[in-house]
Amino acid sequence: MRVTACVSLAALVGCATEGGAVVRVVEGRQHVGPFVSEEAYAAYAEGALAEAAADLPSAQAAYGAACEADPGSADAATRLAAVLCARGAPSTELDAAFDAAERRDPAFAGAPLERARCSLARGDAAAACVAAHRALSLDPDDVEPALLFARALDAAGRTQDADAPIDAAVARWPSSREVAEAALAHATQRGDAARLDAARARLGALVSAPQSKRVEPLVAEPQSNRPAPRPAVSAAAR
Numbered sequence: 197m198r199v200t201a202c203v204s205l206a207a208l209v210g211c212a213t214e215g216g217a218v219v220r221v222v223e224g225r226q227h228v229g230p231f232v233s234e235e236a237y238a239a240y241a242e243g244a245l246a247e248a249a250a251d252l253p254s255a256q257a258a259y260g261a262a263c264e265a266d267p268g269s270a271d272a273a274t275r276l277a278a279v280l281c282a283r284g285a286p287s288t289e290l291d292a293a294f295d296a297a298e299r300r301d302p303a304f305a306g307a308p309l310e311r312a313r314c315s316l317a318r319g320d321a322a323a324a325c326v327a328a329h330r331a332l333s334l335d336p337d338d339v340e341p342a343l344l345f346a347r348a349l350d351a352a353g354r355t356q357d358a359d360a361p362i363d364a365a366v367a368r369w370p371s372s373r374e375v376a377e378a379a380l381a382h383a384t385q386r387g388d389a390a391r392l393d394a395a396r397a398r399l400g401a402l403v404s405a406p407q408s409k410r411v412e413p414l415v416a417e418p419q420s421n422r423p424a425p426r427p428a429v430s431a432a433a434r
Contacts, residue, residue, distance in 0.1 A: 236266035270304040273297035281314035305335035321352035343378045355386045373402045
């Protein structure tokens with residue numbers, strides 16, 4: 197279960213700006229979005245808590261309420277689709293749920309990213325490749341879609357194609373243990389001795405190094421309007 201905790205509503209209410217937009221600060225980063233009602237926030241918070249507790253029926257009901265309270269929330273719709281996936285919903289229902297989430301905001305990388313995770317979990321590596329690539333194109337500054345895209349390519353038997361996203365991630369996040377572990381997993385599946393040696397050496401050098409909570413890229417990351425990372429209560433993600 198990727199959801200771990202739910203931040204307080206007060207921490208995310210934010211400050212109103214001209215035009216009705218609201219600026220929220222999450223993990224030290226500003227996220228701009230439209231005003232969201234307390235009802236929508238409360239429903240999303242309830243869904244996040246239920247999902248964290250593995251109470252999927254309650255999470256589905258709460259995220260459904262959040263979607264109704266805030267019809268523009270791509271984040272709430274994405275979490276609803278993810279819960280449906282975890283509950284083993286039929287493919288047609290899942291496709292409809294993820295399509296609805298992506299329609300709410302085509303620029304929201306979280307929807308295709310979650311769709312890729314779902315497709316991979318259900319054994320559809322080809323669909324996972326398509327969705328993960330779309331998420332990566334929408335948010336190239338995030339390590340998650342880069343690694344998921346590589347993993348989907350490996351799962352689809354396209355190990356040579358996975359070299360590019362792995363090498364790019366290693367170059368951009370050289371001090372990330374998560375990236376080093378992904379590079380090692382890829383090299384193992386690839387069966388490339390030179391890559392295996394390099395990946396083992398890189399991971400060995402990082403194994404005892406302290407890891408920060410946030411993966412920092414090699415180059416400065418521009419300010420982004422990317423929605424707050426899960427499990428923040430951000431039913432307004434656009």
